[in-house]
Amino acid sequence: MSFFDNVVGKIFGKQSSKAAFIHEQLSRTEKELAQYQTWVESEESESMLIDFDRAYHLKKKQIASQMEVHLLESRYSNGFAITFNQVFTPISFQNFFDYLKDKTLEQGYKLAQSDRRIMDKDTYEETIEKWYLKPQSADLDTSLINQRFGNIIIEKIEVNRKPNYLRFMANIYADRLYSKAQPFDELFDKLTSK
Secondary structure: OOHHHHHHHHHHOOOOOOOOEEEEEOOOOHHHHHHHHHHHOOHHHHHHHHHHHHHHHHHHOOOOOOOOEEEEEOOOEEEEEEEOOOOOOHHHHHHHHHHHHHHHHOOOEEEEEEEEEEEEOOOOEEEEEEEEEEEOOOOOOOOOEOOOOOEEEEEEEEEOOEEEEEEEEEEOOOOOOEOOOOOHHHHHHHHOOO
16 A cells, blocks of 8 residues: 555545446346236236235234335335345346336336446445336426325345345425325325236
8 A cells, every 4th residue: 555545544534445336227138028027917926916015014013024014104205115035036026126116107107217226335245226206297287296106216225136125215295386295005005906
């Protein structure tokens, strides 16, 4: 280590040489899309949605279930996180992630951004896949813009290329130009219906 690196390290702290960062658009291959469509039409997806609905409502009553669901609730943001465990396979977890995006699109949303970020941390590699959806604004000529359930962010996080958890957040607009957001529970019911 040079004298300069040593001085900078003492002033600003040691910088990791493993700061690799990849940022790319998130897209699916034709094979992944075909696999996803097969999954959507399968009994496995139906069963997973039933289990998810049950786990979410049990968690609201503070009862644990095999599918680990965590509630994310605040004044302006509501949602849930799901921990990857033996209930899922890596493929079913990805399919479930994509399914949440498609169900949100059906509620009057448009895909505003999709990306994948891969970061090399000091002791692990982290991959974050994200779908960012915004309400469609066909009603801009009205007095209030219909925000529906707010902006939606759906993220799938992997650690060392293994699924870790999935997060779904609805963030409402607190601006007087927007209508009052619809209740998150209504959105949840739409996500779990086929």
